[in-house]
Amino acid sequence: MPDLPITLRRARPADAADYARLMGEPEVYPNLMQLPLPSEEQWRARLEEGLRPGSLDFSVVAERGGAVVGSAGLHPAPQLRRRHVAMLGISVGLAHQGSGVGRALMQGLCDYADGWAQILRIELTVFTDNARAIALYERFGFRTEGRHRGYALRDGAYADVLSMARLHPSPPRLAWPEPAA
Ligand SMILES: CC(C)(COP(=O)(O)OP(=O)(O)OC[C@H]1O[C@@H](n2cnc3c(N)ncnc32)[C@H](O)[C@@H]1OP(=O)(O)O)[C@@H](O)C(=O)NCCC(=O)NCCS
Numbered sequence: 001m002p003d004l005p006i007t008l009r010r011a012r013p014a015d016a017a018d019y020a021r022l023m024g025e026p027e028v029y030p031n032l033m034q035l036p037l038p039s040e041e042q043w044r045a046r047l048e049e050g051l052r053p054g055s056l057d058f059s060v061v062a063e064r065g066g067a068v069v070g071s072a073g074l075h076p077a078p079q080l081r082r083r084h085v086a087m088l089g090i091s092v093g094l095a096h097q098g099s100g101v102g103r104a105l106m107q108g109l110c111d112y113a114d115g116w117a118q119i120l121r122i123e124l125t126v127f128t129d130n131a132r133a134i135a136l137y138e139r140f141g142f143r144t145e146g147r148h149r150g151y152a153l154r155d156g157a158y159a160d161v162l163s164m165a166r167l168h169p170s171p172p173r174l175a176w177p178e179p180a181a
Helices: 013-023 040-050 101-115 131-139
Strands: 006-010 058-064 067-076 085-092 121-127 143-154 157-167
Touching (some): 006 101, 013 040, 085 101, 101 121, 101 131, 121 131
Antiparallel strands (some): 006 058, 067 085, 121 157
């Protein structure tokens, strides 16, 4: 199974059961800001919301052998003055972790941000002990900007997170020839 190719596609409301399954894995949700026993109905509502006309949300799933094995998204900041900013989230099911799914999802998000979506800054938070995620983010150009102490309750203990961000590596500029005199 890990040898099969990975494909990305937009998430759809019918993926709600797969989202609930992935986010319910004990090796996944503690590292996110999710809670135990995720609700399929809440995920369906969230995926439907993200597809409403005008929504700037970009949520994708990774498939391998026809099964959803991971998901990721870019969620634009709501303020007008932060139109160039999006928050990133990512998760891969335990059975497929460490086999390139995270890398494929990150590549898909960065290509979309850099080439299509006018996103110049991607932000995220990551628990300080999530070495695999931090290594993946650094490989895609994210840098640590700070540490939030006691940021979130995780299985009965307050845990620290790092704030990380990636700036567009070569932001596009408007350019055209000077008009002839
Ligand atoms: C973090 C996560 C998204 C990474 O996805 P993945 O599919 O497991 O990662 P990949 O296999 O694509 O790549 C991981 C990279 O980290 C490396 N790696 C693996 N374990 C590592 C570790 N403990 N420390 C440092 N690097 C590690 C791998 O060698 C690989 O490097 P490569 O690209 O040079 O081969 C995934 O493990 C996950 O969903 N974890 C649970 C949820 C989570 O933590 N989400 C992120 C919240 S901020």
